[in-house]
Amino acid sequence: MVENNDFFVEAVAEIGVQQIAVHVESATHLDRTLSLIQAHGVKAGAALNPATPLSALAYVLERLDFVLIMTVNPGFAGQKLVPATLRKIAECRAFLNERGVDLPIEVDGNVSFENIPKMVSAGADILVGGTSSVFQKSGSRLENIQQAQKAIALGLAEREGGQWA
Numbered sequence: 712m713v714e715n716n717d718f719f720v721e722a723v724a725e726i727g728v729q730q731i732a733v734h735v736e737s738a739t740h741l742d743r744t745l746s747l748i749q750a751h752g753v754k755a756g757a758a759l760n761p762a763t764p765l766s767a768l769a770y771v772l773e774r775l776d777f778v779l780i781m782t783v784n785p786g787f788a789g790q791k792l793v794p795a796t797l798r799k800i801a802e803c804r805a806f807l808n809e810r811g812v813d814l815p816i817e818v819d820g821n822v823s824f825e826n827i828p829k830m831v832s833a834g835a836d837i838l839v840g841g842t843s844s845v846f847q848k849s850g851s852r853l854e855n856i857q858q859a860q861k862a863i864a865l866g867l868a869e870r871e872g873g874q875w876a
Protein backbone atom coordinates (compact mmCIF):
# COMPACT_ATOMS: atom_id res chain seq x y z
CA MET A 712 0.00 0.00 0.00
CA VAL A 713 1.36 3.38 -1.00
CA GLU A 714 0.23 6.97 -0.84
CA ASN A 715 0.83 9.48 -3.61
CA ASN A 716 -0.80 6.97 -5.95
CA ASP A 717 -0.60 8.92 -9.19
CA PHE A 718 3.18 9.29 -8.88
CA PHE A 719 3.57 5.51 -8.51
CA VAL A 720 1.13 4.76 -11.34
CA GLU A 721 3.34 6.74 -13.72
CA ALA A 722 6.53 5.12 -12.42
CA VAL A 723 5.23 1.55 -12.38
CA ALA A 724 3.40 1.77 -15.73
CA GLU A 725 6.70 2.76 -17.33
CA ILE A 726 8.32 -0.55 -16.43
CA GLY A 727 5.65 -2.48 -18.31
CA VAL A 728 3.36 -4.02 -15.67
CA GLN A 729 0.07 -5.64 -16.69
CA GLN A 730 -2.08 -4.50 -13.80
CA ILE A 731 -2.04 -2.00 -10.94
CA ALA A 732 -4.32 -1.96 -7.90
CA VAL A 733 -4.89 1.27 -6.02
CA HIS A 734 -5.95 1.23 -2.37
CA VAL A 735 -9.27 2.97 -1.89
CA GLU A 736 -8.05 4.02 1.57
CA SER A 737 -5.21 6.12 0.14
CA ALA A 738 -6.98 7.47 -2.96
CA THR A 739 -8.27 11.04 -2.88
CA HIS A 740 -9.81 10.73 -6.35
CA LEU A 741 -10.15 7.00 -6.88
CA ASP A 742 -12.03 7.33 -10.17
CA ARG A 743 -9.32 9.62 -11.56
CA THR A 744 -6.48 7.30 -10.53
CA LEU A 745 -8.20 4.27 -12.07
CA SER A 746 -8.60 6.23 -15.31
CA LEU A 747 -4.93 7.19 -15.18
CA ILE A 748 -3.93 3.53 -14.88
CA GLN A 749 -6.11 2.54 -17.83
CA ALA A 750 -4.79 5.45 -19.90
CA HIS A 751 -1.41 3.68 -19.73
CA GLY A 752 -2.96 0.53 -21.19
CA VAL A 753 -2.72 -1.21 -17.82
CA LYS A 754 -5.56 -3.07 -16.05
CA ALA A 755 -6.89 -1.13 -13.05
CA GLY A 756 -8.03 -2.62 -9.76
CA ALA A 757 -9.30 -1.29 -6.45
CA ALA A 758 -7.74 -2.79 -3.32
CA LEU A 759 -9.64 -3.01 -0.04
CA ASN A 760 -8.01 -3.44 3.36
CA PRO A 761 -9.61 -6.10 5.59
CA ALA A 762 -11.81 -3.62 7.49
CA THR A 763 -12.87 -1.56 4.45
CA PRO A 764 -16.45 -2.31 3.39
CA LEU A 765 -17.34 -3.48 -0.12
CA SER A 766 -19.55 -0.41 -0.53
CA ALA A 767 -16.33 1.54 -1.27
CA LEU A 768 -16.50 -0.07 -4.73
CA ALA A 769 -20.04 1.01 -5.53
CA TYR A 770 -19.28 4.05 -7.70
CA VAL A 771 -16.17 2.81 -9.47
CA LEU A 772 -17.52 -0.53 -10.70
CA GLU A 773 -17.63 0.74 -14.30
CA ARG A 774 -13.94 1.63 -14.09
CA LEU A 775 -12.62 -1.61 -12.65
CA ASP A 776 -10.82 -4.47 -14.36
CA PHE A 777 -10.47 -6.41 -11.08
CA VAL A 778 -11.00 -6.17 -7.33
CA LEU A 779 -8.24 -6.87 -4.80
CA ILE A 780 -9.33 -8.10 -1.38
CA MET A 781 -6.47 -7.78 1.12
CA THR A 782 -6.58 -10.80 3.40
CA VAL A 783 -4.00 -9.31 5.78
CA ASN A 784 -3.44 -5.71 6.81
CA PRO A 785 -0.84 -4.55 4.28
CA GLY A 786 2.69 -3.77 5.36
CA PHE A 787 4.81 -6.88 5.44
CA ALA A 788 4.97 -10.55 4.53
CA GLY A 789 4.46 -13.45 6.92
CA GLN A 790 1.23 -12.34 8.59
CA LYS A 791 -1.75 -14.51 9.53
CA LEU A 792 -4.95 -14.30 7.51
CA VAL A 793 -7.61 -11.97 8.92
CA PRO A 794 -10.43 -14.55 9.31
CA ALA A 795 -13.34 -12.29 8.28
CA THR A 796 -11.76 -11.80 4.86
CA LEU A 797 -12.80 -15.30 3.73
CA ARG A 798 -16.44 -14.28 4.21
CA LYS A 799 -15.60 -10.99 2.53
CA ILE A 800 -14.39 -12.74 -0.64
CA ALA A 801 -17.74 -14.56 -0.91
CA GLU A 802 -19.63 -11.36 -0.14
CA CYS A 803 -17.63 -9.51 -2.79
CA ARG A 804 -18.65 -12.08 -5.40
CA ALA A 805 -22.31 -11.67 -4.33
CA PHE A 806 -21.93 -7.84 -4.35
CA LEU A 807 -20.64 -7.96 -7.94
CA ASN A 808 -23.25 -10.48 -9.09
CA GLU A 809 -26.09 -8.41 -7.65
CA ARG A 810 -24.88 -5.49 -9.78
CA GLY A 811 -24.42 -7.59 -12.91
CA VAL A 812 -20.66 -7.11 -12.87
CA ASP A 813 -18.30 -9.94 -13.74
CA LEU A 814 -14.83 -9.05 -12.47
CA PRO A 815 -11.96 -11.22 -11.26
CA ILE A 816 -11.31 -11.10 -7.51
CA GLU A 817 -7.67 -11.08 -6.47
CA VAL A 818 -6.54 -11.91 -2.93
CA ASP A 819 -3.30 -10.91 -1.22
CA GLY A 820 -1.96 -11.95 2.17
CA ASN A 821 -1.22 -15.35 3.71
CA VAL A 822 -2.22 -17.12 0.49
CA SER A 823 -0.96 -20.40 1.94
CA PHE A 824 -1.47 -23.97 0.80
CA GLU A 825 -3.98 -24.28 3.64
CA ASN A 826 -5.84 -21.06 2.81
CA ILE A 827 -5.87 -21.34 -1.01
CA PRO A 828 -8.75 -23.87 -1.17
CA LYS A 829 -10.87 -21.70 1.14
CA MET A 830 -10.06 -18.54 -0.83
CA VAL A 831 -10.75 -20.10 -4.22
CA SER A 832 -13.89 -21.78 -2.93
CA ALA A 833 -15.12 -18.39 -1.69
CA GLY A 834 -14.58 -16.83 -5.13
CA ALA A 835 -10.95 -15.76 -5.52
CA ASP A 836 -9.68 -15.88 -9.12
CA ILE A 837 -6.18 -14.36 -8.81
CA LEU A 838 -3.84 -15.32 -5.96
CA VAL A 839 -0.77 -13.41 -4.81
CA GLY A 840 1.86 -16.07 -4.22
CA GLY A 841 4.13 -14.79 -1.47
CA THR A 842 6.13 -16.34 1.35
CA SER A 843 3.11 -18.48 2.32
CA SER A 844 3.17 -20.50 -0.90
CA VAL A 845 5.32 -19.87 -3.97
CA PHE A 846 8.24 -18.44 -1.99
CA GLN A 847 7.96 -20.77 0.98
CA LYS A 848 11.44 -21.91 2.01
CA SER A 849 10.55 -25.56 2.72
CA GLY A 850 10.10 -26.46 -0.95
CA SER A 851 11.66 -25.64 -4.29
CA ARG A 852 9.88 -23.06 -6.44
CA LEU A 853 8.57 -25.84 -8.68
CA GLU A 854 7.33 -27.96 -5.75
CA ASN A 855 5.62 -24.92 -4.25
CA ILE A 856 3.88 -24.07 -7.51
CA GLN A 857 2.72 -27.67 -7.92
CA GLN A 858 1.38 -27.71 -4.36
CA ALA A 859 -0.40 -24.41 -5.00
CA GLN A 860 -1.95 -25.84 -8.17
CA LYS A 861 -3.32 -28.80 -6.19
CA ALA A 862 -4.76 -26.44 -3.59
CA ILE A 863 -6.39 -24.36 -6.36
CA ALA A 864 -7.96 -27.48 -7.87
CA LEU A 865 -9.37 -28.39 -4.45
CA GLY A 866 -10.82 -24.90 -4.06
CA LEU A 867 -12.38 -24.95 -7.52
CA ALA A 868 -14.03 -28.31 -6.77
CA GLU A 869 -15.40 -26.89 -3.49
CA ARG A 870 -16.63 -23.79 -5.32
CA GLU A 871 -18.54 -25.93 -7.80
CA GLY A 872 -20.02 -27.81 -4.84
CA GLY A 873 -21.57 -24.48 -3.88
CA GLN A 874 -20.33 -24.12 -0.30
CA TRP A 875 -20.73 -20.33 -0.44
CA ALA A 876 -23.83 -20.18 -2.66
Ligand SMILES: O=C(CO)[C@@H](O)[C@H](O)COP(=O)(O)O
Pocket residue numbers: 783784785786787788789790819820821822823839840841842843844
Ligand atom coordinates in the same frame (compact mmCIF):
# COMPACT_ATOMS: atom_id res chain seq x y z
O1 LIG B 1 2.70 -7.30 0.86
C1 LIG B 1 1.95 -8.05 1.37
C2 LIG B 1 1.25 -7.75 2.61
O2 LIG B 1 1.53 -6.44 2.96
C3 LIG B 1 1.71 -9.36 0.74
O3 LIG B 1 1.83 -9.27 -0.68
C4 LIG B 1 2.66 -10.37 1.27
O4 LIG B 1 3.98 -10.02 0.89
C5 LIG B 1 2.33 -11.71 0.76
O5 LIG B 1 3.18 -12.62 1.39
P1 LIG B 1 2.70 -13.65 2.49
O6 LIG B 1 1.46 -13.10 3.17
O7 LIG B 1 2.44 -14.92 1.74
O8 LIG B 1 3.84 -13.76 3.43
